[in-house]
Amino acid sequence: MEFLVNITLRWSDDMDPELKERIIVDERAHAAELAQKGHLVRMWRVPGRFENWGVWRARDATELHEILSGMPAFPWMVRVDVHPLARHAVDPAPYPA
Amino acid sequence: MEFLVNITLRWSDDMDPELKERIIVDERAHAAELAQKGHLVRMWRVPGRFENWGVWRARDATELHEILSGMPAFPWMVRVDVHPLARHAVDPAPYPA
Amino acid sequence: MEFLVNITLRWSDDMDPELKERIIVDERAHAAELAQKGHLVRMWRVPGRFENWGVWRARDATELHEILSGMPAFPWMVRVDVHPLARHAVDPAPYPA
Amino acid sequence: MEFLVNITLRWSDDMDPELKERIIVDERAHAAELAQKGHLVRMWRVPGRFENWGVWRARDATELHEILSGMPAFPWMVRVDVHPLARHAVDPAPYPA
Amino acid sequence: MEFLVNITLRWSDDMDPELKERIIVDERAHAAELAQKGHLVRMWRVPGRFENWGVWRARDATELHEILSGMPAFPWMVRVDVHPLARHAVDPAPYPA
Amino acid sequence: MEFLVNITLRWSDDMDPELKERIIVDERAHAAELAQKGHLVRMWRVPGRFENWGVWRARDATELHEILSGMPAFPWMVRVDVHPLARHAVDPAPYPA
Amino acid sequence: MEFLVNITLRWSDDMDPELKERIIVDERAHAAELAQKGHLVRMWRVPGRFENWGVWRARDATELHEILSGMPAFPWMVRVDVHPLARHAVDPAPYPA
Amino acid sequence: MEFLVNITLRWSDDMDPELKERIIVDERAHAAELAQKGHLVRMWRVPGRFENWGVWRARDATELHEILSGMPAFPWMVRVDVHPLARHAVDPAPYPA
Amino acid sequence: MEFLVNITLRWSDDMDPELKERIIVDERAHAAELAQKGHLVRMWRVPGRFENWGVWRARDATELHEILSGMPAFPWMVRVDVHPLARHAVDPAPYPA
Amino acid sequence: MEFLVNITLRWSDDMDPELKERIIVDERAHAAELAQKGHLVRMWRVPGRFENWGVWRARDATELHEILSGMPAFPWMVRVDVHPLARHAVDPAPYPA
Numbered sequence: 001m002e003f004l005v006n007i008t009l010r011w012s013d014d015m016d017p018e019l020k021e022r023i024i025v026d027e028r029a030h031a032a033e034l035a036q037k038g039h040l041v042r043m044w045r046v047p048g049r050f051e052n053w054g055v056w057r058a059r060d061a062t063e064l065h066e067i068l069s070g071m072p073a074f075p076w077m078v079r080v081d082v083h084p085l086a087r088h089a090v091d092p093a094p095y096p097a
Numbered sequence: 098m099e100f101l102v103n104i105t106l107r108w109s110d111d112m113d114p115e116l117k118e119r120i121i122v123d124e125r126a127h128a129a130e131l132a133q134k135g136h137l138v139r140m141w142r143v144p145g146r147f148e149n150w151g152v153w154r155a156r157d158a159t160e161l162h163e164i165l166s167g168m169p170a171f172p173w174m175v176r177v178d179v180h181p182l183a184r185h186a187v188d189p190a191p192y193p194a
Numbered sequence: 195m196e197f198l199v200n201i202t203l204r205w206s207d208d209m210d211p212e213l214k215e216r217i218i219v220d221e222r223a224h225a226a227e228l229a230q231k232g233h234l235v236r237m238w239r240v241p242g243r244f245e246n247w248g249v250w251r252a253r254d255a256t257e258l259h260e261i262l263s264g265m266p267a268f269p270w271m272v273r274v275d276v277h278p279l280a281r282h283a284v285d286p287a288p289y290p291a
Numbered sequence: 292m293e294f295l296v297n298i299t300l301r302w303s304d305d306m307d308p309e310l311k312e313r314i315i316v317d318e319r320a321h322a323a324e325l326a327q328k329g330h331l332v333r334m335w336r337v338p339g340r341f342e343n344w345g346v347w348r349a350r351d352a353t354e355l356h357e358i359l360s361g362m363p364a365f366p367w368m369v370r371v372d373v374h375p376l377a378r379h380a381v382d383p384a385p386y387p388a
Numbered sequence: 389m390e391f392l393v394n395i396t397l398r399w400s401d402d403m404d405p406e407l408k409e410r411i412i413v414d415e416r417a418h419a420a421e422l423a424q425k426g427h428l429v430r431m432w433r434v435p436g437r438f439e440n441w442g443v444w445r446a447r448d449a450t451e452l453h454e455i456l457s458g459m460p461a462f463p464w465m466v467r468v469d470v471h472p473l474a475r476h477a478v479d480p481a482p483y484p485a
Numbered sequence: 486m487e488f489l490v491n492i493t494l495r496w497s498d499d500m501d502p503e504l505k506e507r508i509i510v511d512e513r514a515h516a517a518e519l520a521q522k523g524h525l526v527r528m529w530r531v532p533g534r535f536e537n538w539g540v541w542r543a544r545d546a547t548e549l550h551e552i553l554s555g556m557p558a559f560p561w562m563v564r565v566d567v568h569p570l571a572r573h574a575v576d577p578a579p580y581p582a
Numbered sequence: 583m584e585f586l587v588n589i590t591l592r593w594s595d596d597m598d599p600e601l602k603e604r605i606i607v608d609e610r611a612h613a614a615e616l617a618q619k620g621h622l623v624r625m626w627r628v629p630g631r632f633e634n635w636g637v638w639r640a641r642d643a644t645e646l647h648e649i650l651s652g653m654p655a656f657p658w659m660v661r662v663d664v665h666p667l668a669r670h671a672v673d674p675a676p677y678p679a
Numbered sequence: 680m681e682f683l684v685n686i687t688l689r690w691s692d693d694m695d696p697e698l699k700e701r702i703i704v705d706e707r708a709h710a711a712e713l714a715q716k717g718h719l720v721r722m723w724r725v726p727g728r729f730e731n732w733g734v735w736r737a738r739d740a741t742e743l744h745e746i747l748s749g750m751p752a753f754p755w756m757v758r759v760d761v762h763p764l765a766r767h768a769v770d771p772a773p774y775p776a
Numbered sequence: 777m778e779f780l781v782n783i784t785l786r787w788s789d790d791m792d793p794e795l796k797e798r799i800i801v802d803e804r805a806h807a808a809e810l811a812q813k814g815h816l817v818r819m820w821r822v823p824g825r826f827e828n829w830g831v832w833r834a835r836d837a838t839e840l841h842e843i844l845s846g847m848p849a850f851p852w853m854v855r856v857d858v859h860p861l862a863r864h865a866v867d868p869a870p871y872p873a
Numbered sequence: 874m875e876f877l878v879n880i881t882l883r884w885s886d887d888m889d890p891e892l893k894e895r896i897i898v899d900e901r902a903h904a905a906e907l908a909q910k911g912h913l914v915r916m917w918r919v920p921g922r923f924e925n926w927g928v929w930r931a932r933d934a935t936e937l938h939e940i941l942s943g944m945p946a947f948p949w950m951v952r953v954d955v956h957p958l959a960r961h962a963v964d965p966a967p968y969p970a
Contacts (some may be wrong), residue, residue, distance in 0.1 A: 001195075001254035001256075002141065003256060003278070003338075004101075004141070004150055005339065010361075012304070012943075020139035024186075028186065028187055028188075031187035032187065032189075035187070035299075038116070040187070040189060041106075041189070042139075042188060042189065042190060043183035043185045043187055043188045043189070044099065044101070044183060044184070044185050044188065045182070045183040045184065045185040045939040046180070046182075046183070046955075047181055047182075047183045047934040047935075047937045047939060047941065047953075047955045048255035048878065048880075048937070048938060048941040048950070048953035048954075049213060049953050051351065052185055053101055053180065053182065057137070057933070060254070060278075060280075061195060061209040061278040061279055061280040062195075062280040062281045064339070065266070065280040065336060065338040065339060068320045068339040069194040069339070071108045071235075072371075077339070077943050080338075081339075081341035082199070082337075082338045082339050083143070083150065084144055084253040084254075084255040084258075084276055084278040085141035085142070085143075085150065085255055086141060086143070086144045086254075086258070086259040087141070087142065087145075087256045088140045088141050088142040088149055089125065089963070090125055090128035090129065090132070090137070090140055090360050091139060091141060092129075092132035092137060092138070092139070092140070093139060095362040098874075098933035098934060098935075100823075100957070102824065103228040104824075110206070120935040142259055143276075144255040144258045144259040144262065144274075144276045145199065145201075145259060145271070145274035145275075146255075146274050147260070148245070157874035157933070157957075157959075158821075158823040158874060158957040158959040159874075159959040159960045161823045161824070161957075161959070162823040162824060162959040163917055164241075165823065165824040166824070174824070177823075177824035177825050178824075179822075179823045179824050179957055181876070181933075181934040181937075181955055182934055183933075183935040183937070183959040184935045184939040192795060194231050194799075196335065197296075198335070198344055207400070214407045219306075221381075222380065222381055224340065225381035226381065229381070229383035234381070234383060235383070236333075236382060236384060237379045237381055237382045237383070237407075238293065238295070238376035238378070238379050238382065239376075239377040239379040239453055240374070240376075240377070241375055241376075241377045241379065241391075241449040241450075241453040241456065241468075241470045242393065242395075242452070242453060242456040242457070242465070242468035243468050244467075246379055247295055247374065247376065248331070248386070249346075251336070251442050260307060274351075277337070277344065278338055279336070279337075279344065280335060280336040280337070280338045281309060281335070281336065281337035282334045282335050282336040282343055283319065284318075284319055284322035284323065284325075284326070284331070284334055285333060285334045286326035286331060286333065286334070287333060292389075292448035292449060292450075294472070295534075298533075303498070342506070349390035350472040350475075351448070351472075352389060352473055352532040353389075353474040353475045353532075355472075355474070355532045356474040356530060356532040356533060357390040357513065359533040360533070364510065368533070371531075371532075371533035371534050373471060373472055373531075373532045373533050374447075375391070375446075375449040375452075376449055377449040377450040377452070377453040378441040378450045389518045391539055392489075392529070399539045401594070412640040415575075416542065416574065417576055419575035420575065420577075423575070423577035428575070428577060429577070430527075430540070430577070430578060431573045431574050431575055431576045431577070432487065432489070432570035432571060432572070432575040432576065433570070433571040433572065433647060433662075434568070434570075434571070435570075435585075435643040435644075435646045435650065435665075436567055436587065436589075436646070436650040436651070436664050437663035437665050438649060440573055441489055441541075441570065443520060443527070443566065455512070465591070471531070471538065472532055473529035473530070473531075473532075473538065474529060474530040474532045475529070475530065475532040476527070476528045476529050476537055477513065477514055478516035478517065478520070478528055478589050479516075479529060479574060480520035480521075480525060480526070480527070480528070483510075483525060484605075486583075486644075487645060488644035488666070492727075497692070508680075516620075537718065545583035545642070545668075546583060546666040546667055546668040546725075547583075547668040547669045547725040549666075549668070549726045549727070550668040550724060550727060553726065553727040554727070563726070565726075565727035565728050566727075567666060567725075567726050568725050569585070569642075569643040569646075569664060569666040570643055570645040571642075571644040571646070571647040573642045577681040585848075586683075588720045595788070603757070609769075610768065610769055614770035614771075617769070617771035619746065620767070622771060623771070624721075624734070624746055624766060624770060624772060625764065625767045625769055625770045625771070626681065626683070626764035626766070626767050626770065627761055627764070627765040627767040627838075628760070628762070628764075628765070628858075629764075629783055629837040629838075629840045629844065629856075630781065630840070630841060630842075630844040630845070630853070630857075630858050630860045631842040631856050634763065634767055635683055635764065637721070645824035658740065661776070663723070664774065665682065665732065666726055667723035667725075667726075667732065668723060668724040668725070669723070669724065669732075670705075670718065670722040670723050670724040670728045670731055672707055672711065672714070672718070672722055673709035673721060673722045673723065674711075674714035674719060674722070675717075675721060680777075680836035680837060680838075682920075684859070684921065686921075686926065687895075690884070709780075713837075714875075739777035739836070739860075740777060740860040740861055740862040740920040741862040741863045741918075742777075743862070743921070744862040744919045744920040744921060745916055748921070749919040756921070758919035759920075759922050761860060761919075761920045761921050763779070763836075763837040763840075763858060763860040764837055765836075765837040765838040765840070766838045774842040778917065780877075780917070780926055780934035794928045795877035803963075804962065804963055808963065808965075811963070811965035814966060816963070817965065818915075818928070818964060818965065819961045819963055819965070820875065820877070820959060820960070820961050820964060821958070821959040821960065821961040822956070822958075822959070823957055823958075823959045826960055829877055829956065829958065831928075832913070832939035835922055846898060854934035859919070859926065860920055861917035861918070861919075861920075861926065862917060862918040862919070862920045863917070863918065864914055864916045864917050864918040864925055865901065866900075866905065866908070866913070866916065867915060867916045868905075868913060868914070868915065868916070869915060
């Protein structure tokens with residue numbers, strides 16, 4: 001099942017720059033892994049914001065929660081909106097969605 | 098450039114059932130054509146609603162407007178929200194986005 | 195997977211009273227069937243409104259959409275909000291959720 | 292009487308990790324007790340958030356307030372929305388609601 | 389248990405003036421009866437609107453729904469918001485609330 | 486004139502427990518006094534929140550502001566919504582409102 | 583006591599042009615009378631809309647409701663928001679407010 | 680041109696009481712000056728809040744911004760909403776607006 | 777003075793196609809005239825909607841209202857939001873704004 | 874392609890005045906450069922707020938994000954809303970938009 005997820009991040013005030021750098025590096029590696037496993041399908045940045053829209057694939061909401069809460073940047077995700085998606089007859093997905 | 102578009106439809110009250118049927122058939126054919134041209138990238142139904150989320154590709158907002166307003170069901174799209182999307186470093190797009 | 199669904203209904207203006215009566219009877223029978231199949235888990239009325247909150251079970255959002263759109267009163271559901279639910283460690287569900 | 296309750300939590304900034312751990316352990320034990328007494332009927336996690344939806348049973352809003360304000364994590368519940376629920380004719384509750 | 393209820397009314401377009409007059413008369417008589425039974429505790433008009441705020445008393449949300457849906461003007465109540473109320477330590481109620 | 490007032494409170498972070506205790510005690514005594522003077526007519530707690538709904542009586546908005554801003558807990562009232570109330574023909578007030 | 587009132591109007595669909603003209607004429611005459619009696623203190627048009635902001639004076643919300651509901655255009659006031667106003671120490675009112 | 684302006688203030692946490700006192704005194708003197716110059720036409724307090732509604736006069740939005748940002752309390756104005764006002768035919772302004 | 781204006785249009789149901797065509801032609805001619813007079817500075821279409829964003833120039837809100845309400849399509853402007861604009865130090869306007 | 878962008882800024886609490894001064898100077902120089910390159914088309918201040926509306930030009934949302942996130946004041950932009958703009962038939966743009 002696919003989910004459309006809108007995530008807003010915000011670093012803590014006075015966050016240690018090294019920690020921030022490490023989180024960013026870890027996050028990228030983690031995302032690449034999730035993409036390879038087929039969980040992260042697409043991701044875009046919202047222009048002008050520290051926010052993204054992503055298409056995610058998981059067995060159900062429980063697995064999606066495990067995936068999102070397992071990300072290195074999860075503690076800084078100040079707002080997460082999950083939209084459950086149903087198959088649409090005209091969807092040109094290049095894989096069995 | 099890609100756009101995330103959220104479209105809500107509502108048929109007119111007392112709409113002729115034949116017209117409705119024809120619009121649905123035309124819309125599907127038109128969507129298939131847009132998918133083939135690379136304009137319609139993905140489309141999902143919002144569960145329980147006559148509403149969809151779609152990923153669209155167009156040169157700019159002007160071309161996107163032409164594409165959307167050229168759809169057979171356009172007169173019944175009562176709400177259209179367009180979110181411009183920027184490239185994200187971790188996007189696993191299977192094509193040059 | 196379970197979903198929390200909030201549904202608002204509104205009959206059409208000048209609706210034929212017989213049709214309305216028939217829809218109500220059919221809806222009740224249909225709901226009883228969905229309960230027996232395990233799709234409709236719980237349902238409550240919002241006091242003072244023609245609106246309900248329900249706990250539904252379906253394989254995914256696609257099946258949920260089929261269930262909801264197959265109900266006799268679906269054409270009069272003017273607003274449907276679907277909240278995907280993840281397992282919580284303290285949930286006292288009397289069955290394997 | 293049953294209530295649908297939506298609770299959002301947020302730990303204090305710079306919260307002592309031991310205190311946090313203790314609250315989590317106490318909260319789970321407390322929730323199990325409330326479930327046994329029939330006050331906590333169901334509970335789900337909102338995917339991607341530190342937020343839950345719960346079905347609660349109490350004599351009235353006064354008792355519900357006592358139950359919620361008596362929970363170990365109550366000081367960190369930054370938003371609590373209570374929806375009073377009325378019986379619905381098609382509710383398949385496995386117990387007298 | 390007491391409830392704070394905010395009700396907005398709107399007559400149908402082209403409503404028969406006689407029917408409207410009859411509903412108003414019936415509503416007043418019905419409200420007086422509900423007040424006598426202790427269900428309607430207080431009622432105020434929102435200035436400039438066809439809307440009221442009321443304090444209602446009922447065993448639970450199920451009884452409140454029966455009371456509200458039994459009112460002559462119920463079909464014209466286009467919006468009803470119910471706020472469940474808990475006892476407050478400083479409430480100067482002139483009766484056992 | 487009567488007013489419906491919705492007040493949300495929030496203690497300061499790291500507030501001195503003794504100060505908090507003193508404010509609570511003073512607030513209760515002050516509220517009892519306002520009730521005796523006929524300014525505080527009714528007060529309820531919003532279940533699960535540090536928030537109340539109250540019916541207040543004052544000559545006008547200026548006097549209401551003096552009453553509210555004179556309360557010991559006023560500096561911690563983070564949100565105050567005032568709804569002016571007009572007499573309703575069916576109000577069963579047990580006193581001349 | 584003064585009130586800040588925001589009124590939005592909308593004529594009925596297919597309204598008789600003569601009726602509309604008469605309402606406009608009556609409304610102006612009525613407003614002039616209310617101004618002379620000191621009830622209507624100021625009135626402005628919201629640019630681009632059939633909406634106004636006004637400063638009104640009345641003994642209380644009950645009298646304000648009588649004034650507003652007695653206006654010829656009242657049946658076409660689709661939204662009325664009333665803000666109760668308290669005296670401000672720096673108000674340069676040219677009369678005893 | 681006149682503007683309706685809604686201003687919400689909030690003192691900084693742990694603000695020096697002397698600074699606060701000085702700002703209040705300066706603000707009053709400054710407001711009196713603006714009233715004399717014809718820029719501040721009316722001002723009211725929102726009951727129960729540290730917020731005001733004011734009628735202001737300025738050549739255009741640029742001058743209004745200079746006036747507002749020149750006030751001693753400007754750094755504590757956490758929300759400012761400006762509504763541009765057009766002349767209304769029935770406005771009983773006691774001066775050429 | 778410049779204003780940012782957001783206008784949403786909606787044709788009447790069952791509107792005469794000839795009338796609609798005439799309004800569109802008149803509107804374009806009228807807009808060209810307003811551009812020439814310096815009142816209409818810029819205009820864009822919101823993609824996927826019958827809605828526009830425009831930069832307008834007028835002496836004040838009263839003149840802006842006259843301009844907007846004098847447009848052929850004014851009766852079909854179902855929502856108009858006017859944002860007053862102040863000069864910004866970095867504005868690269870190619871003319872004296 | 875043009876974008877309408879609404880930016881709200883907020884300096885950090887206890888920000889070093891010298892840093893603030895330097896950011897303001899850098900921001901102005903940077904904006905002048907963006908104007909010269911044709912990226913910043915127009916900019917206005919929202920009266921009474923530390924907020925602006927701007928018309929920006931960029932190849933797509935990705936380039937717009939690079940432009941906005943490259944500004945000296947970007948870390949203090951607490952809210953950025955981007956509206957994609959399509960060509961309108963009546964736009965009097967003094968250049969090929």
